[in-house]
Amino acid sequence: TRSGAVAAVDLGATSGRVIVGRVGPDRLDTTTVARFANEPVFAGDGLHWNLVGMYGAVLDGLREAFRSTPGIASIGVDSWAVDYGLLRGGRLLGEPFHYRDERTARGVASVHARFPHAELFERNGLQFLPFNSLYQLAAEDAATLAFADTALLVPDLIGYWLTGAARAEQTNASTTGLLRVLQAAWDDGLVSALGIPRGILPPLIAPGETLAPLRDDVAASIGAAAGTPVTAVGSHDTASAVVAVPMHADTAAYISCGTWGLVGVEVDHLVLTRAALEANFTNEGGVDGRVRLLHNVMGLWVLSEAVRQWERREGHRIDLPTLLDAAREAEGVVFDVNDPRFLAPGDMTPRIDAWCAEHDVASPRTRAEYTRSIVESLAQAFADAVADAARLGRVDVRTIHIVGGGALNELLCQRTADRAGMPVLAGPVEATALGNVLVQARAAGFVSGSLEALRDLVARTHEPRRYEPRA
Numbered sequence: 001t002r003s004g005a006v007a008a009v010d011l012g013a014t015s016g017r018v019i020v021g022r023v024g025p026d027r028l029d030t031t032t033v034a035r036f037a038n039e040p041v042f043a044g045d046g047l048h049w050n051l052v053g054m055y056g057a058v059l060d061g062l063r064e065a066f067r068s069t070p071g072i073a074s075i076g077v078d079s080w081a082v083d084y085g086l087l088r089g090g091r092l093l094g095e096p097f098h099y100r101d102e103r104t105a106r107g108v109a110s111v112h113a114r115f116p117h118a119e120l121f122e123r124n125g126l127q128f129l130p131f132n133s134l135y136q137l138a139a140e141d142a143a144t145l146a147f148a149d150t151a152l153l154v155p156d157l158i159g160y161w162l163t164g165a166a167r168a169e170q171t172n173a174s175t176t177g178l179l180r181v182l183q184a185a186w187d188d189g190l191v192s193a194l195g196i197p198r199g200i201l202p203p204l205i206a207p208g209e210t211l212a213p214l215r216d217d218v219a220a221s222i223g224a225a226a227g228t229p230v231t232a233v234g235s236h237d238t239a240s241a242v243v244a245v246p247m248h249a250d251t252a253a254y255i256s257c258g259t260w261g262l263v264g265v266e267v268d269h270l271v272l273t274r275a276a277l278e279a280n281f282t283n284e285g286g287v288d289g290r291v292r293l294l295h296n297v298m299g300l301w302v303l304s305e306a307v308r309q310w311e312r313r314e315g316h317r318i319d320l321p322t323l324l325d326a327a328r329e330a331e332g333v334v335f336d337v338n339d340p341r342f343l344a345p346g347d348m349t350p351r352i353d354a355w356c357a358e359h360d361v362a363s364p365r366t367r368a369e370y371t372r373s374i375v376e377s378l379a380q381a382f383a384d385a386v387a388d389a390a391r392l393g394r395v396d397v398r399t400i401h402i403v404g405g406g407a408l409n410e411l412l413c414q415r416t417a418d419r420a421g422m423p424v425l426a427g428p429v430e431a432t433a434l435g436n437v438l439v440q441a442r443a444a445g446f447v448s449g450s451l452e453a454l455r456d457l458v459a460r461t462h463e464p465r466r467y468e469p470r471a
């Protein structure tokens with residue numbers, strides 16, 4: 001093995017970035033060459049992503065990557081799950097919907113009228129989330145759906161624009177609800193029963209396989225060598241994040257904490273038990289055929305959305321570290337962050353008040369108290385989900401790894417350790433980009449081995465910060 005460089009495009013619900021990773025047997029370091037905001041827009045019929053604009057920012061970022069690091073061997077793309085664009089003849093038929101758009105309620109009603117959740121769980125292994133792609137497709141305008149010839153998940157769409165090749169990467173496809181859980185193949189029966197034209201679903205591709213070389217015009221425009229490949233990675237951001245958790249999967253749980261808190265364990269078999277169904281756990285496809293047995297906890301969204309509303313009201317920015325310092329000294333209550341009322345964009349404090357009133361809990365009064373309450377409630381939901389994951393996956397969990405932006409939130413890490421009664425190991429913050437980089441680097445021959453070997457490299461190069469539980 002020799003060392004080399006790859007470029008990772010990582011698109012999150014609030015921001016995207018392009019990162020150059022340099023990787024060798026004892027080397028894993030990254031440079032963020034571009035960072036751009038991702039701001040969904042209410043336009044016309046609902047809440048949309050501005051994906052064409054984001055693709056422009058991706059190209060700018062890649063141009064900077066190839067300028068700063070000649071010889072980049074490959075590009076990989078990951079993003080949030082479930083959302084897709086419809087195309088016909090290569091043209092995008094309108095900007096993709098945001099999964100927080102309320103149209104999904106229609107889709108849930110129409111799908112569940114024919115397939116109750118328990119039946120879907122047997123087929124696709126997923127937890128119920130109202131925005132799983134199958135519900136979104138069921139809410140789609142029928143004429144548009146009939147007109148489309150291709151549906152591409154967000155990273156697959158970026159990959160298509162970069163290369164001209166239309167594929168569905170498996171880890172992300174596993175979040176659509178349309179994959180047959182035991183076979184990693186589209187569930188043709190379900191697809192046709194839901195009236196989704198089977199032809200719009202492209203062939204699957206696994207992480208590590210080459211999607212295709214860049215289109216010549218794209219390579220020229222970003223200064224890449226002709227023929228530079230786009231490599232399929234765990235294109236579901238959470239799948240990439242789990243690759244880079246420096247854990248021993250047989251004794252640890254992970255929390256990939258950004259907009260969402262994805263809490264679970266990695267196992268090598270599906271868990272389709274009644275208990276998993278009742279705990280609303282999901283079996284998402286991992287890199288190398290692993291199973292991500294996890295649960296979606298509402299995540300930092302609740303805090304960032306509350307802060308966004310406060311900022312709007314005040315007309316100026318609120319400094320998060322200062323707010324968290326105040327929260328450290330404040331009282332907090334525990335509410336159910338997973339209550340569906342917290343899913344939609346908008347004011348969070350009235351919803352917290354309403355939850356508290358309904359449950360005979362005294363509402364927080366100050367911003368510091370709201371913040372403390374959100375942190376305490378997240379920590380409790382994390383601890384509960386870790387316990388569920390351990391029980392359902394039969395994993396003897398002794399430590400919890402927190403990766404992603406949440407690893408920077410000291411209060412959240414400490415309170416998660418306290419409430420779970422076990423150590424929290426925090427970091428790396430950029431786990432998703434690292435997982436993206438590592439899968440490409442392995443395909444390019446810069447590193448080799450199993451996920452355990454890759455995680456060992458992360459542990460050697462990105463030492464986590466340890467939080468001991470306190471009484």
Ligand code: LRH
Pocket residue numbers: 012013079080081082099236237238259260262296
């Ligand atoms: C996190 C994430 C999560 C999905 C949600 C839609 O970014 O991919 O795993 O459930 O977004």
